[in-house]
Amino acid sequence: xxxxxxxxxxxxxxxxxxxxxxxxxxESSAVRGCMVIKPYGYAIWERMHDELDRMFKETGHxxxxxxxxxxxxxxxxxxxxxxxxxKECAVVTxxxxxxxxxxxxxVVDPAAKLEEELIVRPTSETIIWSxxxxxxxxxxxxxxxxxxxxxxxxxxxRTRLFLRTAEFLWQEGHTAxxxxxxxxxxxxxxxxxxxxxxxxxxxxxxxxxxxSANERFAGAVETFCxxxxxxxxxxxxxxxxxxxxxxxxxxxxxxxxxKENKQELxxxxxxxxxxxxxxxxxxxxxxxxxLVLPPNLAPYQVVIVPIYKNDEQFQxxxxxxxxxxxxxxxxxxxxxxxxxxxxxxxxKFAEYELKGVPxxxxxxxxDLEKGTIEVARRDTMTKESVPFDGVVGYVAGLxxxxxxxxxxxxxxxxxxxxxxxxxxxxxxxxxxxxxxLLCHWDGTPETEEKIKEETKATIRCIPFDGDKTPxxxxxxxxxxxxxxxxxxxx
RNA sequence: CGGGGUUUGGCGCAGUUGGUAGCGCGCUACGUUCGGGACGUAGAGGUCGCAAGUUCGAAUCUUGUAACCCCGACCA
Numbered sequence: 001x002x003x004x005x006x007x008x009x010x011x012x013x014x015x016x017x018x019x020x021x022x023x024x025x026x027e028s029s030a031v032r033g034c035m036v037i038k039p040y041g042y043a044i045w046e047r048m049h050d051e052l053d054r055m056f057k058e059t060g061h062x063x064x065x066x067x068x069x070x071x072x073x074x075x076x077x078x079x080x081x082x083x084x085x086x087k088e089c090a091v092v093t094x095x096x097x098x099x100x101x102x103x104x105x106x107v108v109d110p111a112a113k114l115e116e117e118l119i120v121r122p123t124s125e126t127i128i129w130s131x132x133x134x135x136x137x138x139x140x141x142x143x144x145x146x147x148x149x150x151x152x153x154x155x156x157x158r159t160r161l162f163l164r165t166a167e168f169l170w171q172e173g174h175t176a177x178x179x180x181x182x183x184x185x186x187x188x189x190x191x192x193x194x195x196x197x198x199x200x201x202x203x204x205x206x207x208x209x210x211x212s213a214n215e216r217f218a219g220a221v222e223t224f225c226x227x228x229x230x231x232x233x234x235x236x237x238x239x240x241x242x243x244x245x246x247x248x249x250x251x252x253x254x255x256x257x258x259k260e261n262k263q264e265l266x267x268x269x270x271x272x273x274x275x276x277x278x279x280x281x282x283x284x285x286x287x288x289x290x291l292v293l294p295p296n297l298a299p300y301q302v303v304i305v306p307i308y309k310n311d312e313q314f315q316x317x318x319x320x321x322x323x324x325x326x327x328x329x330x331x332x333x334x335x336x337x338x339x340x341x342x343x344x345x346x347x348k349f350a351e352y353e354l355k356g357v358p359x360x361x362x363x364x365x366x367d368l369e370k371g372t373i374e375v376a377r378r379d380t381m382t383k384e385s386v387p388f389d390g391v392v393g394y395v396a397g398l399x400x401x402x403x404x405x406x407x408x409x410x411x412x413x414x415x416x417x418x419x420x421x422x423x424x425x426x427x428x429x430x431x432x433x434x435x436x437l438l439c440h441w442d443g444t445p446e447t448e449e450k451i452k453e454e455t456k457a458t459i460r461c462i463p464f465d466g467d468k469t470p471x472x473x474x475x476x477x478x479x480x481x482x483x484x485x486x487x488x489x490x
Numbered sequence: 491c492g493g494g495g496u497u498u499g500g501c502g503c504a505g506u507u508g509g510u511a512g513c514g515c516g517c518u519a520c521g522u523u524c525g526g527g528a529c530g531u532a533g534a535g536g537u538c539g540c541a542a543g544u545u546c547g548a549a550u551c552u553u554g555u556a557a558c559c560c561c562g563a564c565c566a
Binding site for chain 2: 013014017028030032084087088123154156157158163164168170217225236237238239240272273274276305307308309310313343344345346347348349350351353354362364365366367374490
C-alpha cells in the first residue's frame with residue numbers, strides 16, 4: 001500500500017482501488033463495468049444486509065421478489081422515469097443461440113427475436129407498480145410495505161468498483177399508501193432508518209435533506225437523501241428515499257376505493273441503498289494500513305493470533321485461547337481464532353489490519369508466564385498488554401469505544417471541511433479545496449445548473465437541520481430561504 | 491462517446507539499434523525460524539492481449555482489433 005496517498009486527492013482513486021483489491025474485497029470482472037465481490041467483501045455486504053433487513057422488519061416491512069426483466073412498454077409509461085433511465089438500459093432482444101453455421105462457436109438465432117424487448121431492470125418501480133395494480137382494490141389492501149433485495153443493471157458510461165458498477169446489489173423498498181401524508185411520512189421514516197444505519201453501524205456521519213429538482217429521482221415528487229463526505233473531500237450520496245406522489249399510480253392505473261366509497265389513486269414511495277455503501281465505508285475510514293471497520297459492522301470484531309515456537313508451546317497457547325473464544329462469543333462478539341499454522345504472526349497482523357478487524361488479540365508463551373494478553377486496536381493502531389483475566393469484559397467495552405471513535409473521527413473531519421461561503425468568487429476558490437460548502441441559493445434549477453457547469457459542484461441537499469436563516473443567493477442575489485449544501489460528488 | 495495510458499508466468503514489472511525472454515513477490519520441497527508481512531538452498535511456472543503484415547528472424551517495426559485503467563460528459 002502506497003503511503004501518504006490519503007492526503008493526496010489526485011491519487012485518491014488509485015489508493016481506493018489498491019485498497020479494494022488488497023483488502024480482498026472485489027475485482028473487475030470479465031464483463032464490462034461489472035465486479036466480482038470476493039468472499040470478504042461479500043461478508044461485509046452481508047452484515048449490511050442483515051442489519052438493514054432487521055431494521056426494515058422492525059418498521060413493519062416484508063420482503064418480496066419481482067422479475068429481473070421488464071417489458072419495454074412498462075418503462076415507457078412514466079415520462080420522467082423513462083427520460084431518466086432510457087440512456088443506460090441493457091436490453092434483451094433474443095431468447096436463443098444456435099451453432100454458427102459459418103464457423104465455430106454460437107450465434108444469436110435471428111428466428112428467436114422477441115416480439116417485445118425486455119429491459120434488465122435499472123430499478124423496479126415499473127414492474128412492481130404493474131403488479132401492485134392487481135394487489136390493490138380497497139383501502140383495506142393498504143398500505144403495502146414491500147422490500148426487495150436484488151441486483152440491478154445500469155449501463156453507465158464510466159464505472160468504478162463499488163461506487164458505480166454496471167450491475168450492483170441493493171435493496172429497494174416500494175410502498176403503497178392510501179394518503180399523501182402517510183406516504184410522505186413513510187419516505188421520511190425510511191430516510192431516518194438509513195441515517196441511523198449509516199451513523200450507528202457504518203460510523204459515517206450523514207446530512208439528511210431534500211434533493212433539489214435537478215438531482216431528484218426520475219419520476220419522484222420529492223427525493224430525500226443522506227449525503228456523506230469522503231476523506232478526499234468529495235461527497236457521496238449514500239442513500240435515497242423518494243416520495244413518488246401518485247405518479248406511478250397514474251402511469252399504471254392503480255386505484256383503490258376509500259372509506260367513502262370513492263375511487264382514488266394510490267400514493268407511493270420507494271427507497272434504496274446499494275453496494276455503493278461499501279465504497280462509502282472504505283473511503284470514509286480507511287488509512288494507508290488498509291480498511292478500518294466499525295465494530296458494529298465488522299464481520300469479525302475480534303481476531304485472535306496465537307504465537308508459538310513449537311508444537312508444545314502451541315498446545316499450551318491453544319488451551320488458553322479456546323475457552324477465551326467461547327467466552328467472547330458468549331459475550332456476543334464475532335470472533336475469529338486464526339490458528340492457521342501456515343502463516344506467521346507478523347503476516348497475520350498485517351493481514352487483519354488490511355482487512356480492518358477492530359481488535360486483535362495476540363497470546364504467546366510470554367503471556368502465559370505473566371498472565372497477560374496483547375490487545376491491539378485497529379482504529380488507533382495502539383497495542384497494550386492487559387491481564388488475561390477480565391479481557392472479555394475489556395474487549396467487549398472496547399467495541400463501543402472504537403465504534404464511537406471511528407464515527408467521531410469522521411465527524412470531526414467533516415466539520416473541519418464544512419464552511420459557510422457567501423460570495424460566488426469565494427465559492428469558486430473554496431470548492432477546489434473539497435468539503436461541504438453551505439451557501440445561499442435562489443432555488444432555481446438555472447442557477448444550480450450554472451454553478452454545476454462552472455465549478456462541477458452540485459447541491460447535495462437542502463438540509464433538514466442547521467441554520468434556517470434566510471439570505472441572498474450567492475450567484476444572483478435573489479432571496480434564499482436557507483443555506484444549502486454544495487460539494488463536488490462521486 | 492472524446493482525451494491519455496496500459497496489456498510480457500498467479501501478482502507487480504524490465505526487456506537497448508529486431509537475433510528466439512528475465513527480475514521481484516507469490517507458489518512447491520527441505521532445513522532454520524515464529525511477539526510486526528522471516529531466511530537459506532533447490533525447484534516448477536510464459537504460444538509476450540488478439541489478428542494480419544514486413545523480415546532469414548518480431549515481445550520489439552507496420553496496420554487493424556479487443557480488453558482494462560485514468561481524466562471528462564452521464565449517473566446511485
